[in-house]
Amino acid sequence: EIVMTQSPATVSVSPGGRATLSCRASQPISTDVAWYQQKRGQAPRLLIYAASTRATDIPARFSGSGSGTDFTLTISSLQSEDSAVYYCQQYNDWPPYTFGQGTKLEIK
Amino acid sequence: QVQLVESGGGVVQPGRSLRLSCVASGFIFTNYAIHWVRQAPGKGLEWVALMSHDGSTKYYADSVKGRFTISRDNSKNTLYLQLSNLRTADTAVYYCARAHSPNKNNWFDPWGQGTLVTVSS
Numbered sequence: 001e002i003v004m005t006q007s008p009a010t011v012s013v014s015p016g017g018r019a020t021l022s023c024r025a026s027q028p029i030s031t032d033v034a035w036y037q038q039k040r041g042q043a044p045r046l047l048i049y050a051a052s053t054r055a056t057d058i059p060a061r062f063s064g065s066g067s068g069t070d071f072t073l074t075i076s077s078l079q080s081e082d083s084a085v086y087y088c089q090q091y092n093d094w095p096p097y098t099f100g101q102g103t104k105l106e107i108k
Numbered sequence: 109q110v111q112l113v114e115s116g117g118g119v120v121q122p123g124r125s126l127r128l129s130c131v132a133s134g135f136i137f138t139n140y141a142i143h144w145v146r147q148a149p150g151k152g153l154e155w156v157a158l159m160s161h162d163g164s165t166k167y168y169a170d171s172v173k174g175r176f177t178i179s180r181d182n183s184k185n186t187l188y189l190q191l192s193n194l195r196t197a198d199t200a201v202y203y204c205a206r207a208h209s210p211n212k213n214n215w216f217d218p219w220g221q222g223t224l225v226t227v228s229s
Binding site: 032034036038042043044045046049055087089091094095096097098099100101102 | 143153158170205208214220
């Protein structure tokens with residue numbers, strides 16, 4: 001089973017700033033990574049797939065990068081609405097599909 | 109628009125059973141694999157099960173294998189998850205999620221709104 005490890009667990013950034021969220025896979029997974037945003041009380045929403053491709057209607061403030069074992073989600077020009085938990089997921093080697101434990105983004 | 113709507117959650121005693129449903133609309137149901145993913149209160153996301161677009165293949169997480177059964181009725185555009193021999197650790201919001209691409213097993217998009225299953229005596 002591929003283990004996905006996210007860091008940090010929580011990050012606090014000021015409005016207008018930039019957040020960098022990391023995700024590491026326990027073995028190489030090419031670019032088979034997706035990122036999801038989950039706001040409180042809501043279902044997850046797809047942000048990024050294939051490590052760096054934005055999903056439909058996702059603003060350019062969200063960007064993904066990485067390949068192999070190390071991946072990054074960068075959110076720039078942060079807005080209060082970006083407060084959420086962000087999950088990475090691998091779909092390279094399954095079952096099982098595996099998610100990271102999540103990074104909570106706080107806008108302060 | 110593409111939509112998934114779950115139902116069937118509720119409060120159930122340990123050892124009992126429950127069936128969840130996921131009704132799909134806005135796309136050709138028979139072209140897509142569908143997943144169940146769960147989230148325990150205050151915890152992260154855990155993949156539970158996958159059924160292929162044609163129903164020929166099923167996969168389960170080890171934590172539910174032998175207790176949960178995934179199925180689909182393509183005539184009703186509906187995916188099911190039969191939960192049996194429930195444990196308190198199965199308490200979670202259960203989401204159905206579609207594979208993004210037809211006839212492929214890749215990332216999940218979209219997701220339903222979820223249905224809460226509470227296992228408690």
